[in-house]
Amino acid sequence: MATNSIPASPPEEAKPIESADLVIGILADLSPEAVTTMCQTLGTLPGSLRIAVLQNGDPVNPSPANRSATPQSSTVSFAPSLLAKPGGAGTAPLNMAAAYQSVFAAGEKLGSRACCILASRLESETGRSAYRLAEPLLNGELDLVVPRYARHRFEGLLNSSIVAPLMRALYGKRLSNPMGPDFGVSRRLVQRLVGRERTGRGAANGLHPLASLTPLALCENLHVAELHLGTRSYPPPDWTNTASLVAEILGPVFLDIERNAACWQRMRVSAAVPAIGEPVSVQSDTASLDTSRLVESFALANRELQEIWSLILPPSTLVELRKLSRLRSEEFQMPDDVWVRIVYDFALAHRLRPINRDHLLKSMTPLYLGWVASYAHDLERDNAVPPDQRLERLAGAFEAGKPYFVSRWRWPDRFNP
Amino acid sequence: MWEQIKQALLQSTARFLTEFASLLPGLAALIVAVLLSLVLGWVLAIVVRRVLIGLRFDQRMAGWGFASMGEGSPLGSPTALVSRSLFLLVVLTGFLIGVAAFDFAWTSLFVRSILSYIPNIIxxxxxxxxxxxxxxxVARSVLIGAVNLNLQYARLLSEGVKWLVIVLSVAMALEHLRIARGIVELAFGILFGGIVFGLALAIGLGSRDLVTKSLERDTKKAPEEIEDPLRHL
Known part of the structure; x- marks a missing residue:
C-alpha cells in the first residue's frame, strides 16, 4: 500500500507523472489548507490509486503539523503544467472551457479512470468534495456526477430560469445544475467528448465542455447522478457585464441544442436521476430584491429593441411583451408560458441566425431581467410558494412547451403563431 | 452666279448625305448593341433574382441589419435592388459599346473617359x-449595449453613431469620385463635428439628472443596502 506522497517540497516536475487512476483539476481559487485537506482525503480512497492533482500556482507544501493522521492508501501527486493557464478573468466561462479541456486532455494522456473538476468554492466541506465526486465514478457505477447545490432563492438564476429547465425538457432528466461547474466524469465520457472534438464536430463548432458534458452523457444513455454538495460561494453580480455573461452561457447551450437536435426530439417525458448524499438546506433565506431596476431595464428594452425582437419572436409574444411593459413595477408579472416561448424562440433564432448571434443573445438580457423581477414578485407575495416549488412549476412549463419548440424547429417558416 | 449657288448646295447636300450615310452603320450598331444589352440584362436580372431568392438573400440582408430596406423603400427589396442594378449596368455597357462604334475622335474619347472613371464608381x-x-x-451593437446598461438615450446614441459612420463613408465615396473635393472635406468636417458635438451635448444634458440621482443614491446608501442578493450563475 502506498503512502501519501504529497510532496514535502515543491516537486518542480522533477519526475513527470506518466499515468494516473484519477485526475483532479482544481480550477477554483482554494486556500492552501483546503487543498491540503482535499489531498489528504483523496489519499484515503481505497485501492492504492495514483491520483494526479492539476492546479495552477505553487503546489501545496504541507508542514508536518497539518499532515493527516489518517492512514493513506492512495498516492497523490501534483501536475500543474498539464492545466491550461487562465488568461484574463479566470472565471470567465470561455477561459473555463480551455481549463476543462486541459483537464480532460490530461486524463486521456495519463490514462485515468475518471476526472474530477472543482471549479467553485463551497461554503463547507470543500476538502471532501473531490473525494465525494470521485468515489462513485471509481466504483464504476456512473459516468457523470453533476452537483446539486443548496442555494438561496436569488442565487444561480440564469441556471434556474433557463439552463436547467431547458435541458430537463429537452433531454429528459431532472438535473439541478447541468452545467456544473463541479463535475466528476468517467473515462468513457471523457473519451466520447474528446472523440467528438477530434472528429471536428466539437471545437470547430464551438464545443464547450461546461455545456456539452451533460447533453452528451444523456444522449449517449450513460449513467448520470446528482451529488448534494452544499452551498456555493457566488461572485457578486457585475451589472455592466450581465449581457456578456448571458451570451457566454447561453451561446454554447444553444449550439449544443442544434448539435443534438436528433437526440432531444426523441425524448418525451422527464425523469429524476439518482441523488448521492443528503440534501443541505440553506439558513435565513429572507433576502429581498429591488426589482425596480430590472423592470426599468425591461421597459426600456421593450421600447427600443422592438425592431430586433421582431426578427426573433412571433407577433403574439411581442403583443404580450407590450402588455407587460405597461404594468406598474410592483405588479410586473411574466407568465411562465410567455417566458418559455421566449427561450425557445431565442434558441431557434440562434440556429436560424436572423441576426448576428452575439446581438441575439445580448438582446435577450432585458427579458431575462424581466423574468427575474417577476420571480422576485412571486416569492414576495402573501401566498408565495417556496422557491423550489416555483422553479418546479417553471420546469413543468418548459416541458409543456416542448411541442411548440419541436414544431418551430421542424417547420420554422410554416409554424409561426 | 446661280450655277455657283446650285453647285455649293449640291456639294453641301452630298457632303451631308455622305456624312449621314457614314453615321448609319454606327447608329445601327448602337441600336443593336442597346437592344442586345437590354435582352442580356433582362435575362441576367431574372437569373440573378432567382438565385438570390434561392439563397434567401433578403432574409440574410435582414440579419445583417437591412430589415427595413424593402419596406416602403423606393429601392425595393435587396434582391430587386441587385437585379435592377445589374440590368442597368449591362444596358449602360451596351450603350457605351454602341457609342464606341461611331468612328469619331470625340466618341472614343468620351468612352475612354467613362471607362477610366468606372473603377472610381465601383x-x-x-x-x-x-x-x-x-x-x-455598429448602431445595433451600440443600441443593445446601451439598453443593457439602462441608458435612456440608447436610441439617440445608436442613431448618432450610425450617422457618423454613414457621413464618413459618403465623404470617402465622394472623395473617390473626385467630386468637389474641397467642399466635401469642409462639409464632412462640419457635419462630423456637428454630430459629435450634438451627441456630446445631448448626452451631457440628458444624463445630468441621471448622474445626480446616481451620486445621491451612492451617498445615501447604507453599507448593508449595497449588498445585492442576486447571483446569475
Missing amino acids: GAVLVLVVGTIIARF
Whole structure:
C-alpha cells in the first residue's frame, strides 16, 4: 500500500507523472489548507490509486503539523503544467472551457479512470468534495456526477430560469445544475467528448465542455447522478457585464441544442436521476430584491429593441411583451408560458441566425431581467410558494412547451403563431 | 452666279448625305448593341433574382441589419435592388459599346473617359455599401449595449453613431469620385463635428439628472443596502 506522497517540497516536475487512476483539476481559487485537506482525503480512497492533482500556482507544501493522521492508501501527486493557464478573468466561462479541456486532455494522456473538476468554492466541506465526486465514478457505477447545490432563492438564476429547465425538457432528466461547474466524469465520457472534438464536430463548432458534458452523457444513455454538495460561494453580480455573461452561457447551450437536435426530439417525458448524499438546506433565506431596476431595464428594452425582437419572436409574444411593459413595477408579472416561448424562440433564432448571434443573445438580457423581477414578485407575495416549488412549476412549463419548440424547429417558416 | 449657288448646295447636300450615310452603320450598331444589352440584362436580372431568392438573400440582408430596406423603400427589396442594378449596368455597357462604334475622335474619347472613371464608381459604391453595413451593425451593437446598461438615450446614441459612420463613408465615396473635393472635406468636417458635438451635448444634458440621482443614491446608501442578493450563475 502506498503512502501519501504529497510532496514535502515543491516537486518542480522533477519526475513527470506518466499515468494516473484519477485526475483532479482544481480550477477554483482554494486556500492552501483546503487543498491540503482535499489531498489528504483523496489519499484515503481505497485501492492504492495514483491520483494526479492539476492546479495552477505553487503546489501545496504541507508542514508536518497539518499532515493527516489518517492512514493513506492512495498516492497523490501534483501536475500543474498539464492545466491550461487562465488568461484574463479566470472565471470567465470561455477561459473555463480551455481549463476543462486541459483537464480532460490530461486524463486521456495519463490514462485515468475518471476526472474530477472543482471549479467553485463551497461554503463547507470543500476538502471532501473531490473525494465525494470521485468515489462513485471509481466504483464504476456512473459516468457523470453533476452537483446539486443548496442555494438561496436569488442565487444561480440564469441556471434556474433557463439552463436547467431547458435541458430537463429537452433531454429528459431532472438535473439541478447541468452545467456544473463541479463535475466528476468517467473515462468513457471523457473519451466520447474528446472523440467528438477530434472528429471536428466539437471545437470547430464551438464545443464547450461546461455545456456539452451533460447533453452528451444523456444522449449517449450513460449513467448520470446528482451529488448534494452544499452551498456555493457566488461572485457578486457585475451589472455592466450581465449581457456578456448571458451570451457566454447561453451561446454554447444553444449550439449544443442544434448539435443534438436528433437526440432531444426523441425524448418525451422527464425523469429524476439518482441523488448521492443528503440534501443541505440553506439558513435565513429572507433576502429581498429591488426589482425596480430590472423592470426599468425591461421597459426600456421593450421600447427600443422592438425592431430586433421582431426578427426573433412571433407577433403574439411581442403583443404580450407590450402588455407587460405597461404594468406598474410592483405588479410586473411574466407568465411562465410567455417566458418559455421566449427561450425557445431565442434558441431557434440562434440556429436560424436572423441576426448576428452575439446581438441575439445580448438582446435577450432585458427579458431575462424581466423574468427575474417577476420571480422576485412571486416569492414576495402573501401566498408565495417556496422557491423550489416555483422553479418546479417553471420546469413543468418548459416541458409543456416542448411541442411548440419541436414544431418551430421542424417547420420554422410554416409554424409561426 | 446661280450655277455657283446650285453647285455649293449640291456639294453641301452630298457632303451631308455622305456624312449621314457614314453615321448609319454606327447608329445601327448602337441600336443593336442597346437592344442586345437590354435582352442580356433582362435575362441576367431574372437569373440573378432567382438565385438570390434561392439563397434567401433578403432574409440574410435582414440579419445583417437591412430589415427595413424593402419596406416602403423606393429601392425595393435587396434582391430587386441587385437585379435592377445589374440590368442597368449591362444596358449602360451596351450603350457605351454602341457609342464606341461611331468612328469619331470625340466618341472614343468620351468612352475612354467613362471607362477610366468606372473603377472610381465601383470603388465609391463599395465604400458606400460597406460603410452602410458597418454603420448598421455598429448602431445595433451600440443600441443593445446601451439598453443593457439602462441608458435612456440608447436610441439617440445608436442613431448618432450610425450617422457618423454613414457621413464618413459618403465623404470617402465622394472623395473617390473626385467630386468637389474641397467642399466635401469642409462639409464632412462640419457635419462630423456637428454630430459629435450634438451627441456630446445631448448626452451631457440628458444624463445630468441621471448622474445626480446616481451620486445621491451612492451617498445615501447604507453599507448593508449595497449588498445585492442576486447571483446569475
